[in-house]
Amino acid sequence: MAPELHRPLVVLAPMAGISDRPFRVICSELGADETTTEMVSAQGFLTALKNSLAYQYLLDVAPSERHVIVQLFGHNPTWMAEACRKLTALGRFAGVDINMGCPAQKVTGSGSGSALMKDLPLAAQVIAAVRASTALPLSVKMRSGWDDECRNAPELARIAQEEGADRVIIHGRTRRQQYAGRASVEDMAAVKAAVSIPVLANGDVFSAQDALDLLRQSGCDGVMVGRGALGNPFVFEQIQAALQSKPVMLPSPQRVLRMALRHADDMVRWKGERSAMLEMRKHFSWYLKGLRGATELRRRIHQTESLDVVRSLLEERFAQEDVHEEEN
Ligand SMILES: Cc1cc2nc3c(=O)[nH]c(=O)nc-3n(C[C@H](O)[C@H](O)[C@H](O)COP(=O)(O)O)c2cc1C
Structure with missing residues (x-):
């Protein structure tokens, strides 16, 4: 985790399908103090073939990345500890986070993610086992609880602290709320x-x-940002500016389009054009949100798998002076 800061921490949330290496690099360049990987299944990681491409991508960290937290999910203390030990040995992560908040049925169905909030003794065992397996800073990410009848985040946070976690993260919704x-x-x-x-x-x-309000109202030590960074990684520089009482600048549409292209370039270099351009479709939709003519531009981008075609479409757009925020 980042060295002790005397100001609130601003961290990119773990987001499956989103917080991969290219997106994390952009967010940290724009001011995220730390970033988090997509969630990694302890069992999946331990049973994956040695050269599994999927896990190589999932766990890839750029040389420029200094403060990447790897997030693990699972419900078996032994597997969680073993996976954590192996991830620590990779020597590329600044911390480990345990996912106790994921609401997805495919995760909770096996007793992992937010399902651990219904079984605090097991949650305690998982935290203790992971704690014993790594010297890296350890955090636990949780929701408010499973449902209204089980809003037990403070209790889980106390357990996390007792079992040696260095930090907790609280998403203020129950699992039922999604x-x-x-x-x-x-x-x-x-x-x-x-x-x-x-x-x-x-x-x-x-x-x-939003970040300033949340920090003031919750009294917390930092904020973690997820959906607010989609198509808007600039939110990190805006939050950092606000924390330093500097003016908060909104990016020009041209800057947003340049960032979309840079993101695509990085993704293509990382994963190859075909796979990258498919993955970039959702990002392009988010980057284009609010631009005039976005619907038509999005439609044309979704028809191609070529970065050059997308580049010309976006450059055509740069050339227009009337790129105003009108259409959502
Ligand atoms: C597409 C997507 C994927 C997510 N994947 C994860 C994940 O892998 N692990 C996790 O703990 N939370 C995951 N989350 C939840 C976020 O980390 C975060 O807790 C949630 O979105 C609330 O924060 P926000 O309002 O800033 O988005 C995901 C959220 C989204 C939208």
């Missing part, structure tokens, strides 16, 4: 009040002002 409603600042404040280790607040930060 992404509905607003993340509860009260739940985040309750976790902060329950422990003395640092707490990161997570949920619904889409702007610098």
